[in-house]
Amino acid sequence: MSTDLLNAALDAAERGWHVFPLRPGTKRPALHGEDHCPRTGECADGHRKWEQRATTDPDRIHQAWGARPFNLGIATGPSGLLVVDLDMPKTKDKSSTDTPNGVATFEALCERTGQAVPTTRTVRTASGGRHLYFTVPPEVRLTNTAGTLAPLVDTRAWGGYVVAPGSATPTGAYEVTRHEPVAQAPEWLLDALKPVQRPARPLSLPHPGCATRRAQVALEREAAAVAAAQEGRREAELFRAARAMGRFVAWGDIPRHEVEQAFQGAGEAAGLKPYECRSTLRSALNWSIRNCRPREAA
Known part of the structure; x- marks a missing residue:
C-alpha cells in the first residue's frame, strides 16, 4: 500500500472529486472493461464504466488503494470540474525549443481575446505540461476537446479524466505547483467550449422486416423518446x-439488428457520437437479453 496515494485519493474525495484507480505507474484505468465484466456488484444491472464507478466513498477508497499502489484518476464530469490540459509538443528532438508548448499557446489565446490568464489550482504533469483546474456550474455540461481552443490545449470534462497529483509514471510525477483555490471557469472560456447546437437530424426507422406489430410499435415509441x-x-x-x-429480441419478436439500427439513428439524431451509441446499445441489449423473463412471466 502507498500511504501517499491513499491520502491523495482521500483528499480528492473530500473536495467532492470522484476518483478511481489507474494501473500503477500508468495513466490507464485499472477497472475491468465490458468484455470482462463479471455482471456482479456495481455491474449487476449491466456494465458500469469508469466514469460511473468513480467514487467519493472513503470505504471504497481505502479498499482500493489499500490493496495496491494505484495511480489516481479524477473523473472530471461527475466532479463538476473542467481541466484545461496544456501539453508539451511531441517532437523527436527533445532539446528543440522552436515549437511552442500548450502554456505558450494558451497565453497567446488569452492575449488575443483580451483576457487575463486565469489564476487557479495548477498541476504539473509527468511530461512537463500543466493542468488548470476550474469548477463548472451544474447546469453547464461540457465534453472533452482536443485542440479546439488552441494547439496543444485540450480540455477534460464529461467523458474525461485527469491523472491526479501524487501519481507518477516512468516519465515523471504529477505535482501541484499552484495551491490556489479552484477558480470558477471564466465566462469567455465556457462560451468557447459550449457545443454548437446542431439542427436535429430527421429520425429514420428501418422498414419492418420480421418484427411483430407490438414490437415495431414499441420500437417506434422508444426510438422517438x-x-x-x-x-x-x-x-x-x-x-x-x-x-x-x-x-x-429475446422472444424473437424483432431481429436485433433492426433494434440496433433504429436506436443508432435515434441516438445520433439526439446528438450522441456514433461510438457512444454503439457502446451503450451493446451493453444494454446484452444485459436485457441475458436477464429477460419468459414471455409468459412478463
Whole structure:
C-alpha cells in the first residue's frame, strides 16, 4: 500500500472529486472493461464504466488503494470540474525549443481575446505540461476537446479524466505547483467550449422486416423518446430504451439488428457520437437479453 496515494485519493474525495484507480505507474484505468465484466456488484444491472464507478466513498477508497499502489484518476464530469490540459509538443528532438508548448499557446489565446490568464489550482504533469483546474456550474455540461481552443490545449470534462497529483509514471510525477483555490471557469472560456447546437437530424426507422406489430410499435415509441432526449440525459435514455426492447429480441419478436439500427439513428439524431451509441446499445441489449423473463412471466 502507498500511504501517499491513499491520502491523495482521500483528499480528492473530500473536495467532492470522484476518483478511481489507474494501473500503477500508468495513466490507464485499472477497472475491468465490458468484455470482462463479471455482471456482479456495481455491474449487476449491466456494465458500469469508469466514469460511473468513480467514487467519493472513503470505504471504497481505502479498499482500493489499500490493496495496491494505484495511480489516481479524477473523473472530471461527475466532479463538476473542467481541466484545461496544456501539453508539451511531441517532437523527436527533445532539446528543440522552436515549437511552442500548450502554456505558450494558451497565453497567446488569452492575449488575443483580451483576457487575463486565469489564476487557479495548477498541476504539473509527468511530461512537463500543466493542468488548470476550474469548477463548472451544474447546469453547464461540457465534453472533452482536443485542440479546439488552441494547439496543444485540450480540455477534460464529461467523458474525461485527469491523472491526479501524487501519481507518477516512468516519465515523471504529477505535482501541484499552484495551491490556489479552484477558480470558477471564466465566462469567455465556457462560451468557447459550449457545443454548437446542431439542427436535429430527421429520425429514420428501418422498414419492418420480421418484427411483430407490438414490437415495431414499441420500437417506434422508444426510438422517438431517444431522439427527443435532452442534453445530459441522452445516453441514459438510450440505455433505458435499449433495455426495454431487449425482451422483444429475446422472444424473437424483432431481429436485433433492426433494434440496433433504429436506436443508432435515434441516438445520433439526439446528438450522441456514433461510438457512444454503439457502446451503450451493446451493453444494454446484452444485459436485457441475458436477464429477460419468459414471455409468459412478463
